[in-house]
Amino acid sequence: MNRFKSFVIKEFYHIFRDRRSLIVLFGIPIAQVLLFGFVITNDIRNAKIAVLDYSKDDISREITNKIVSSQYFSLAETLNNDKDIEGIFKKGRVKMVLVFENNFAHDLENTGKANIQIIADATDPNLANLLVSYLSAIIMNYTLDMNRLAVVPMQINMESRMFYNPELKSVYMFVPGVMAMILMLISAFMTSITITREKESGTMEILLVSPLRPSQIIIGKVVPYVLLSFSSAVMIILLGIFVFGMPVEGNFILLLAESLLFIILALSLGILISTIANSQQTAMLMSMVALMLPTILLSGFVFPIENMPFILQLLAHIMPPKYFIIIVKNIMLKGTGFSYVWKETLVLIFMTFFFIMLSIKKFKVRLE
Amino acid sequence: MENQVVITSKNMIKKFGDFVANDHLNFEVYKGEIFGFLGANGAGKTTAMKILCGLLTPTSGEIFVGGFNVYTETEKIKRSIGYMSQKFSLYEDLTVFENIRFYSGIYGLSDADIKMKSNNLMDKLGLSAQRNSLISSLPLGWKQKLAFSIAIIHDPQIVFLDEPTGGVDPITRRQFWDLIYDAAHNGITVFVTTHYMDEAEYCDRISIMVDGRIEALDTPFNLMKTYNSENMDGVFLKLARA
Incomplete structure (x- = not known):
């Protein structure tokens, strides 16, 4: 346990001494939420x-x-x-x-x-x-x-009501989307970079020769990012609530638990990328192209999935953020409980397992 | 004492597909000796070293490191060896002390041990004043000495050095070898790969690998005699061109 502890402490030193990673961890989430909330808005005003x-x-x-x-x-x-x-x-x-x-x-x-x-x-x-x-x-x-x-004979009165978002505030749509995007960015991007950095500097070799097990190395790398991503998620939710007046109709604990699940999913993707990529730059590029863009474009966060061509719709269905966004919207806006989001949750859990199994396999192959 | 065997390799074979990286390697390494592992790039040195460190499983052969079987007891092997690569492998954004603490930590040293050993180590290397300096601010020679001292901080039976003196000037290289002798004196077996032939002469015994096979294994003195050469350079050239 002492071994593992010294490993995690070291990871925190890396993070807190690197100004860039601090910016990514805390600066970007705040900036993104504020940007999406205030600037990129579909609401009509004046x-x-x-x-x-x-x-x-x-x-x-x-x-x-x-x-x-x-x-x-x-x-x-x-x-x-x-x-x-x-x-x-x-x-x-x-x-x-x-x-x-x-x-x-x-x-x-x-x-x-x-x-x-x-x-x-x-x-x-x-x-x-x-x-x-x-x-x-x-x-x-x-x-x-x-x-x-006036008295008018026979008239159809049409009355429409916008449920869950009566004022049609686009912030309600952006906060879950930004959350998915940020968690993907921090979790997948940062873990893939931190692991490939060890490969580049040659320290990975030393770690593998040490009595630490490969699983301990990976978990030790990931634990700090779970904590940081989670605090980032909480920060985004709080910004949504207090700055943009987003409601949390459902269970707050459930919302946090689902966020944690999504974080772990994103981390497993990051690990997978790091087992494939050999340099930090490759890892960065892969997370950008393979994760960030689909998260923005195909998750239903900016463009509705229903309007996409059939093939892109299929692609959208295998994008993890899509399910996370559905879950977050359900909990925050509709106030539904677990019984309404269990299917999406199951998909996320399944995907997490899939990526972890794949990474373990890849990791072993690389060692050989 | 001379003949206490710490590494045995009988018919070590490692194949990657059709490519034979290690072809029937036979050697023994004795306790407290400095064993040089020479060969051109691609001769199979690194592969053999990875097998001995428990990073790779050999295709076949009977191999024991520190008395442990490389097929079944890699965990125990990892605990009883130290390793240093040519990249020195210190964390540049951590301080001298933090690096020492980290590496001793992952080898399971207790906090009291870590405190005592890190103080001794910094005293010995004259690094006490730099205790809280980042590694990135140290000159290359110091990094290298520190990396070596950290590699043996847990008193391993054997320390593996993979081309440890790459890119360092001759004076620093000489000082570094003093550390190696010191470790060997204390009973730590040193297994070192190198490109520098003058360095090869510092070893107690050396083996020379060519195309996956060990072509020669003896003391530098005997090798120079056998191959009728005045220095190791000559021996190496004769073997590699044969």
């Missing part, structure tokens, strides 16, 4: 629009006010002519123009029908779509309110 009101009546003005006061949109300009529309888009001053036709209120009161035209700048198609649907929703609400006063 999108600039222009209004071209040919009618200039009470109702058109009321609708405009309602839109502008919604905090999703702000009125950047009032136009007088439809020739100005092109110009204002080209200058990039606004994302959307709202056009009220002549005699808007008059038509509405007499025929029960009036037209609003929404013109959006679709150079960014996702944003344009989002803006149009937000705006339609506001106008829809307004007509519903109006109809409540």
